[in-house]
Amino acid sequence: MNAASNSKGGGFDPSRIRRGPIVFALIIGAFVAILNETLLGNALPELVTALNVPYSTIQWLSTAYMLVIGVLVPVTAVLQQWFTTRQMFLSAMLLFLAGTIIAAVAPGFEVLLTGRVIQALGTGLMLPVMMNTILAIYPPENRGGAMGLIGLVIMFAPAIGPTVSGLIMDSLSWRYLFILVIPIAVFSVIFAAVYMRNVSEVTKPKVDVLSIILSTIGFGGVVYGFSKAGAVGWGHNEVIWPIAVGAVALLVFVLRQLKLKEPVMDLRAFKYPMFALVTVLLFVIMMTLFSTMTLLPMFLQGVLFMTAFKSGLTLLPGGIVNGIMAPVSGKLFDKFGPRVLVIPGLIIVALSIFLFTGFDESTSSGYVITIHIILLIGLSMVMMPAQTTGLNQLPRHLYPHGTAILNTLQQVSGAIGTALFISIMSNGQKDYLATSSDPQNPLEMAKGLIEGLNSAFWLGFIIAIIAVVLGLFIRRTKAPEGETRGMGH
Incomplete structure (x- = not known):
């Protein structure tokens, strides 16, 4: 879909789209991605022994996941104006699948962490695409029900994560936390490739690189600092500096967004x-x-x-x-x-x-x-x-x-x-x-x-x-x- 097709407004007719398969594709993708946020929680004590690393290091498998999503999501508004819904969703699922495979075969902590980061890149791309697609294909008076289905996944997946991982850890090795996710992710990619449609307008706005750098330092610093605070306490340099630098970067980021004609994250939404x-x-x-x-x-x-x-x-x-x-x-x-x-x-x-x-x-x-x-x-x-x-x-x-x-x-x-x-x-x-x-x-x-x-x-x-x-x-x-x-x- 090109920018020209938007001259009449929405750029496509939502009433002519088969919503059911699109929503189903979104739900499966979101389910495996969000399940992975809480799947490792129960397994961390065993991973400490299996990978022979201290608890402070193993925490990174969870912290890095949150950190990557926190850094990536602000940029998705621009990405969604550069790439079609279909490209965004399939890229997200393929990244997630690649990360899961790397984590499943990881020989040690470093490779496992790399797999987790790639998984998180997929999740970070997926969440905003999913919400944006629902907004595009449903009129306001019917959105509640569709958002409710997405809500089912967003709430249900993290809730069953600890139980599923407890069950797997009781009878199988930690690798199965990833191995068992692979077939679901593969199915999601195939299903989305067949049924996913483009529902967004590709306007290709000018990308302000400085804004992306500021947003990355800002959100990354704040999420990192607070994540460390839970482990090492508030007075630690590893907490104070990232939060301070992050806060300054965010302030500059906000001021810059208000001045730009095509901001990375349009804060005029707050009007x-x-x-x-x-x-x-x-x-x-x-x-x-x-x-x-x-x-x-x-x-x-x-x-x-x-x-x-x-x-x-x-x-x-x-x-x-x-x-x-x-x-x-x-x-x-x-x-x-x-x-x-x-x-x-x-x-x-x-x-x-x-x-x-x-x-x-x-x-x-x-x-x-x-x-x-x-x-x-x-x-x-x-x-x-x-x-x-x-x-x-x-x-x-x-x-x-x-x-x-x-x-x-x-x-x-x-x-x-x-x-x-x-x-x-x-x-x-x-x-x-x-x-x-x-x-x-x-x-x-x-x-x-x-x-x-x-x-x-x-x-x-x-x-x-x-x-x-x-x-x-x-x-x-x-x-x-x-x-x-x-x-x-």
Whole structure:
């Protein structure tokens, strides 16, 4: 598709496209890519032994994944204007497949890390393409249901990751974490090659290389700094410098985007009030989501002394319920708009995190499962409806930029949230053990962990209350007049 075909506006007729196969192709691709974000979590202790590297090194298999996505996603808005949907999606899946194969046969840590980085390049390209395609092929009044299906994948895949990896690690070697993904990725590539259609406008804007460098240093520095903070503490040079340099680069990046005629990430999206509100709301809610996903397994394994597999199983029902709820809340969103879902959803999230603050060694696994299910029901009522509301207000030419902004900030907020909550948890545990008469005793260590976790969950509760206040301002939105089809600024 060329730029000339856009003179009439949208450049293609969405009503003539077979949406089903396109959405199915997106869902399979997204499922394997997102599953891989959480698949390695349970396997890290075994990889330490298998690859003979310290824990601080093995963490890079997860950190590098987040880092690459955080750096790549901001640039996807420009890439989507240079390449067709089909080219972008197939490139993403082929990169992901290549990374998975490299990781599966890796002789040592360095090659395994290379495979993970290539996988992450695929995932980073895929997420914005997926959202942008949904926005292009569905009119605003039907987007909720389609976004709900995508939500099912985005929520369900990370939820089953720990269980699947626990199951694999119990009976097979770590290589099967990658080997078993290969056939699904191959199927996704073949299916997309047959059914994927071009739904975006290729306008080939001028690319500002300095902006890309600034965005890479900025987002990369911030994500890296916060990721390290969880491991080494806040006062470390490895934390302070990357965050400081990253923050300065981001400031210069933002100022430059506002001056450029064709910015890499068009921040004019923030002129639309509902998009701006939703961005802040999702930033806050993602911090809570990432941190509870990190803290709950620690509680189950460190306090209730469960195996990795059993802790994965304990968190599975919440993931399944969330997966079922995502399309339901999408359909409800199409019918009733965002307020009916988002405000009660945020109250449910705040309430369940408040109940987390009371967890201790006498807490039963059944109680944990129940509260976790309630938390994820609340989240499924918030995530996709809020995202769809924000994006619906944007004119068509800002779709790639809107999706890039939301996806980038979710990665950044995940890194910040995880680091913040883990450091609060660690400090709480240290303070408790400092006053303990027998700090080496496993029971005392578990009590210290409870103290730390409770402090972290209290912070989570305060953040959730902020989200509730933000949610009160959410409204149903429409695309600007005359811009639903056209491209004009």
